[in-house]
Each structure stands twice: as structure tokens, then as C-alpha cells.
Amino acid sequence: MKAWVDYMAYKAGDSYFWNTDFAFGDWLAFATTRSDYPGATTDKDLICQAYFARSTDLVQRTAVLLGKKEDAAHYADLLAKVKKVFMDEFVTPNGRVSSNTQTAYALALAFDLLPESLRSSAAKRLADDVNRFKHITTGFVGAPLVCPVLGDNGYFKEAFMLLNRKEYPSWLYPITKGATTIWERWDGIKADGSFQDAGMNSFNHYAYGAIGEWLYRIVAGVEIDPQQPGYKHIIFQPHPGGGLTQAKAEVRSLYGPVACGWEIKDKKMRLNLVVPPNTTATAILPNAQLDSVKEGVKKLGKVDGVIASEQKGSDVVLKLGSGTYNLAYACE
Known part of the structure; x- marks a missing residue:
């Protein structure tokens, strides 16, 4: 755990901004052919910095539990610097998160990257985006987070709307096409019955299945x-x-x-x-x-x-x- 965080810190250097390595980003996020809206693309630098903070936070909390005081202090200091960079680079004073996507807001809220004064406005922006589209727009990165974050901030109506939707893109759309597994793409089989490119169209792919955690923990209640x-x-x-x-x-x-x-x-x-x-x-x-x-x-x-x-x-x-x-x- 320490080695991975130390690697990110090494690559970020004195800027504490980890933006130098290859990243897949929010893989397979919602995309369109519209000229005025190409899709819900979230800045890869934003995602990397969010996970830099998340990983550092986990190491810091683990150090506290293990009684490693020096490590706990070191990673707490690093976390504060990483979060400051996230705020400086990607968040406006009014709580608008750069990229303005469901994934961007879900990351910022789930990983506690925003001050308390901006959390409610950021959560409202996320809920407003969900209500605007009436469907999920995330890829692999945002899919596990959007429903938990909505619920945690009082927007259960929007979370259940995403869960229950049957049209593309949604968790239930594949079921309308006969799916018994989680697909790699939201539309591995398109609405017209044709298939996506066979080169990358798995019909047994866990990523979007991460909604299962929310179903277990929150809906069922364990x-x-x-x-x-x-x-x-x-x-x-x-x-x-x-x-x-x-x-x-x-x-x-x-x-x-x-x-x-x-x-x-x-x-x-x-x-x-x-x-x-x-x-x-x-x-x-x-x-x-x-x-x-x-x-x-x-x-x-x-x-x-x-x-x-x-x-x-x-x-x-x-x-x-x-x-x-x-x-x-x-x-x-």
C-alpha cells in the first residue's frame, strides 16, 4: 500500500499533482454522436488526482489503526496537499467540479475531496445531472459510486430511478435483451439487435456489476x-x-x-x-x-x-x- 502511494507521490513531485502516467479514465462512459454533446467525458487528470487522494487516505487510516504514528502523520500531511491540488485544479468556489459529469461529482463526494461548505451544492449538481438525463452517464469509474453518493446525500429518488431504468444506458437494459450476466458495455447488444465490435464486447464483465455493493449494503441493508x-x-x-x-x-x-x-x-x-x-x-x-x-x-x-x-x-x-x-x- 505504501509503495503505491509513494510511487504516485514520486511521480507527482513537489507539485503533488499526479498527471504523468497512462490512464484509461472513466472507461466506456456514455457517449453520443451529437455535435453539441459528445458525451460524459471526465478529465483523466481529475480521476488520477482523486485516486491519489483516495489511496493516500486509505494508507493514512490504516497507519492509525496499526499504531504507526510516523506513517500516519506523514500520509496525513501528504493527503492534505493532494486534496488542496484537487480543489485548486478542479473545483470552483461555488462547488462546480471540472468536467461537470456524474463521475466527477461522485468521485469528489465519495472520496471526501470537498470542504463541508461545498458538499451540498456538489450533491445537488450531481442530482440535477441525473434528472436532466434520466439515466446514468458514467463508465467503469463512476458506476460503483453514483448511487451510493446520491443516497448518502439524500437523493434516494434519483438513485432508485437509475436502478429501475430499463432503457439504454442502464443496468436493466441488458436484461431486456436476454442478459443473465453483467456486460462490458451498457449496450453490448444495441437497440436494433446488432452487436458492438466483437474485439471489445464481453458479455461477462464485472465492472458495472459494482452496483451490487449498493444493493447489499443500502437496499438490503447489510x-x-x-x-x-x-x-x-x-x-x-x-x-x-x-x-x-x-x-x-x-x-x-x-x-x-x-x-x-x-x-x-x-x-x-x-x-x-x-x-x-x-x-x-x-x-x-x-x-x-x-x-x-x-x-x-x-x-x-x-x-x-x-x-x-x-x-x-x-x-x-x-x-x-x-x-x-x-x-x-x-x-x-
């Missing part, structure tokens, strides 16, 4: 607690939306299966949670009232494994020990 990683402590927080009435995800952790499944039916929300041995969990039940939540036919106070429960705004928060829980409550 989230890692960064303070107790490896599913030692689990956060269950499902996010129904976009017309979905059910979702289920399971992760095989070192402690055993971790699972969260939810279904909305007959104005009831039902959740099935699995907390493996030697772990604990926090379950955040959306739009719930504490006195209406039951585990089977029991009230929460009489359920083994429910350590604590409380109402927090419109949500109910539970602290759970190991076990399997079948929860239900009224919802609109």
Missing part, C-alpha cells in the same frame, strides 16, 4: 461497522424505495452467515435478520413505531437477544445479540 470491522458488529439498515417490495442479502462472514431480508406486504414490514455467534448487531427499522414492533408474537421486551430498543425519530433502533430474528411492524 452494513459493516467500521469501528468493529469484519462483521464483528453488524449494522442492519434497509432502505425500501423505488417501488421495491422486498430484498434479501446474505454475507458469509468469518463468524457465520450474516443475513437481512425484508418484505413489505399488506401494510406490514417484515424483517428476517441473522446475527452469527460471537457478534452483535444494531438494527435500524425505517418508519417504525416502537410499540408496534414484534418478534413473532412477542413484544421486544420479552425477546431473548434484544439487548436494547429505542425510538429515534421515525426509526426504531435495536441492539441485538447473536440469533435469528423475525420482526414485523405496521407501515404505510
Whole structure:
């Protein structure tokens, strides 16, 4: 990890601007034949600098966890300089990010490259772009980030709009063409039934499948607690939306299966949670009232494994020990 960041720092030199190496950029981003809009091209220098910051941030945080104080201080100083260059080169005082693409805003927000004062305006610009096109415009770089960033900034409506779209470009368009795998291109088979160039048209290519992380973590609601990683402590927080009435995800952790499944039916929300041995969990039940939540036919106070429960705004928060829980409550 250090070697890679040190390489980028060496290539950037005293400018702290990493723009000297070959890069593929936001590969296979949305393109058109229009003379007034050739496509959603994101500056490769912007992408490289964003990942310079991201990699440095990960090394710095790892050094803190490992108790390597000198490394932590060194990479914290480097990170500040790299982020300053990103701001100076690519961000206006009003929060407009150079290239003005979904990928550019997703990178800046996901990698924490903007000051707090500009985050809301940048998120709005991203949401506005999504609403303008009504579809995703990213390539490989932006695809894993755009829905998580939209959701993190309160734009779940736009995130689910991207998820549910069936026309090109979208995740569901290939399914309308018979796909059972993730394709390399948004339109490996074109709308007229013809194929893209066989020289680069894989029909089993993971990149756009990165949306799966958002489906697991946010929609289904199986989230890692960064303070107790490896599913030692689990956060269950499902996010129904976009017309979905059910979702289920399971992760095989070192402690055993971790699972969260939810279904909305007959104005009831039902959740099935699995907390493996030697772990604990926090379950955040959306739009719930504490006195209406039951585990089977029991009230929460009489359920083994429910350590604590409380109402927090419109949500109910539970602290759970190991076990399997079948929860239900009224919802609109």
C-alpha cells in the first residue's frame, strides 16, 4: 500500500499533482454522436488526482489503526496537499467540479475531496445531472459510486430511478435483451439487435456489476461497522424505495452467515435478520413505531437477544445479540 502511494507521490513531485502516467479514465462512459454533446467525458487528470487522494487516505487510516504514528502523520500531511491540488485544479468556489459529469461529482463526494461548505451544492449538481438525463452517464469509474453518493446525500429518488431504468444506458437494459450476466458495455447488444465490435464486447464483465455493493449494503441493508470491522458488529439498515417490495442479502462472514431480508406486504414490514455467534448487531427499522414492533408474537421486551430498543425519530433502533430474528411492524 505504501509503495503505491509513494510511487504516485514520486511521480507527482513537489507539485503533488499526479498527471504523468497512462490512464484509461472513466472507461466506456456514455457517449453520443451529437455535435453539441459528445458525451460524459471526465478529465483523466481529475480521476488520477482523486485516486491519489483516495489511496493516500486509505494508507493514512490504516497507519492509525496499526499504531504507526510516523506513517500516519506523514500520509496525513501528504493527503492534505493532494486534496488542496484537487480543489485548486478542479473545483470552483461555488462547488462546480471540472468536467461537470456524474463521475466527477461522485468521485469528489465519495472520496471526501470537498470542504463541508461545498458538499451540498456538489450533491445537488450531481442530482440535477441525473434528472436532466434520466439515466446514468458514467463508465467503469463512476458506476460503483453514483448511487451510493446520491443516497448518502439524500437523493434516494434519483438513485432508485437509475436502478429501475430499463432503457439504454442502464443496468436493466441488458436484461431486456436476454442478459443473465453483467456486460462490458451498457449496450453490448444495441437497440436494433446488432452487436458492438466483437474485439471489445464481453458479455461477462464485472465492472458495472459494482452496483451490487449498493444493493447489499443500502437496499438490503447489510452494513459493516467500521469501528468493529469484519462483521464483528453488524449494522442492519434497509432502505425500501423505488417501488421495491422486498430484498434479501446474505454475507458469509468469518463468524457465520450474516443475513437481512425484508418484505413489505399488506401494510406490514417484515424483517428476517441473522446475527452469527460471537457478534452483535444494531438494527435500524425505517418508519417504525416502537410499540408496534414484534418478534413473532412477542413484544421486544420479552425477546431473548434484544439487548436494547429505542425510538429515534421515525426509526426504531435495536441492539441485538447473536440469533435469528423475525420482526414485523405496521407501515404505510
